[in-house]
Amino acid sequence: MTNKDSRPFWTFLVGQTSSAFGTSFTSFALPLLVYRITGSSFLMASTVAVAFLPYMLFGPLAGVLADRLDRKRVMITADVARAALLLSLPVVASSSTRPAVILAAFAFIETAFEMLHAAASDAVVPTLADPQDILKFNARLSVADSIASVLGPVSAALLISVTSLETLFRIDSATFLISAIAVLTIRVKLTGRKMRSSIPDDSPSRWSETVAGFRFIWRNRLFRSKALMDGSLNFFGANVYTQLIFIVKDHLGLPDSAFGWFEAGAALTGIVTATLAVRLSRRVSFTILILALPVVQGLMAVTIGSSRIWQLSLVAWSIYSGTLGLSFLIGVELRQRYVPGEMLGRVQAAQRTLTWSTIPLGVLSGGLALNYVAVGPFIAAIGVTICVIAGMFAWASPLRRATALRDALEPLPEDHPTV
Template identity: 30%
Template sequence: MRLDFWKFWTGETISAFGTSVTQFAMPLIVFKLTGSAVALGGAAAMFTVPHLLFGLPIGAWTDRTNRKRLMIVVDLLAALAVASVPLTASLGLLSVWWIYAVTFATSTLGLAFETAQFGAIPSLVGRDDLVTANGRIQASFAAAGVLGPLTAGALLAFVPVEAVLYVDAASFLVSAIALSLIRRSFNAPVAPRATTIRQDIAEGLRYVFAHPVLRNISLMMALINLISTTVFAQLVLFAKQDLRAADGEIGLLFAAGGVGVFLCSLSAGPLRKRFSFGTVALGALMLSGLLTIALAYATSIWSGVLLWGLSAGLGTLFNINTGSLRQAIVPNHMLGRVISIAMVLAWSANPIGALAGGFLIERLGDARLVYAGIGALTFLIALAFRLASPLGRAERYLRPLPSAAAK
């Protein structure tokens, strides 16, 4: 693969290490501030709200702007936002509302970055290498995701939990530097547009709704996210109350998810070259649902670590394949708006699912029962789309490769 891809990969892997520290620390901070399942659900909901509010215009905008420059600016702003949490805590002013505000801000910035990144990757590798490239990116992100929670858990012996977020702030700066060293443009050469952003959004919506694969992926992911977002949102509460885990052991749980993601990400390319999209992606989702049922009845932190690691890995295997399929189907100049539309449609149910899951757990007083129900529904939804939708035979909808691949 090209040298510019390796620069990109290195910078984003370091940034992923920092992000995994924040993903471990933020729920723990909210739990320590409130001890509430609803508050944890609120934090998860706040993460997805920007996708609903800004997803469509940001996607269309990133197709028009310099993607690389945008990603660098986003990294710098995200560093400031994350660093505000430990700074506010040191002044004795930290509250759950500040956590919500920072989550909203960083999610908005992350939306812009991820949309631009989605359009950038096909500029760095050829189409035949998309699944392998995305798999390697996710694998290295997962390896960083293993080290992040373990490092953060070890640091808790020396510093308050809020202070570990400085690691994430520094990693955003590293990412910005790495991006600035890449020479290749992240935008495909196209003629200047005479259309407005609103017209671009409408074109993207028509494209997604008219395409059988894109339409069904978005519908399926909306259903899956509606029911499954609670599993991650309530992981700290589940570990604390049902698995009797200490703070450091929760770090192991998050790290196990990283190990599972790492292993499944590395297998994404080889599996996809041997088996169909439906077999690999939807099969992984069905297995993830079954493992979530098993996780619901785990009796110790160690069995929970194993089951969560496998389930998280299979979920990522599904995401790698759906993302790569979209990149292979959609023309480059439309990637930003199409992926943002897909994200808005797929994530539209997340706030409802996160809040409803939190209320349901508090009402029933039984996180295990809720987790088991989520696992069963995940399995059934994936099975239905495997048997009764175009996703079971997605390959027939791919665009033909150009006669001369870019070198």
């Protein structure tokens, strides 16, 4: 058994937590800015749809770059680029005659760099942790992220009464620079090994390298089925977060600052679920976890859409977000534990491409539907649909035997070189 020095991980965690704190400011400010400028649920959906287009267009390329290049440089470049982007956004948006277009362009470019950073950072964790500690280290990252995401919206909600939205973007810009500096100080080599396909290929090429992550997922029944379920759930479920500002403002009739409290409540639940992740994975069947969590999310969406009691909606939204985060954490740990390190970046990027590429069409369809139905009943209907999808996969897909499929996989040996 190896015992890796934990100091590089804690440095990495500081950087990730810093950027998470700043990102929570933008997560608060951007929807509010779109709401103030347009007041349109469809334009809100359009902004979110544009933000997820990079996963459709560049997702596989991000994975290749994360496996081929120095992952430290990839993360630093992405952090610095996002810092510059956020710093310039208030100036450009305020001087433009078409601010909605500027905001959509910002969302697209920012997501492209976020996607690149995520592909590299996901592949870095197995480098910093022993295999048996991967879930624990991911849980620590998730807890730190959630703590930052609690403090961020609360701070933003308090600051919005005494400062401008532009200041919130500038704070986020500064936190990305802190993240870049933290990554720069890590002394562990984070470079992906010279790429070799883990799936035999008679004619290796850059194209085969790019699609290797997709082939890895598609040829594994567990990974394939989970990707199909997650993509289906995201098509509908992404509307819950996309229209949250309209739930808060129009359905519940709350002030701007309340949006920050909803964001903070979600992050607080994320702390609880991330803290319990390791314990749950040991005591609850893997099959039950991945199939029951979407049902809980669906029931919470029904509650959000049908209730006009803001306290109940806040609790339901917090549980919805917490279980969604737990589902994501379980999926990431599964891939980090069973995917060879030299192609982990490509597999993680392929997973995001497969499951998040459904979001643009889903939220655009939802935005159009909201021209004919109120946001409350719409979200409630989304919740029912999520429960139905989870039930269908539990009944008619290999996921009903997810635990057996996972146990049949060969975990990476504890001395497996992940870089």
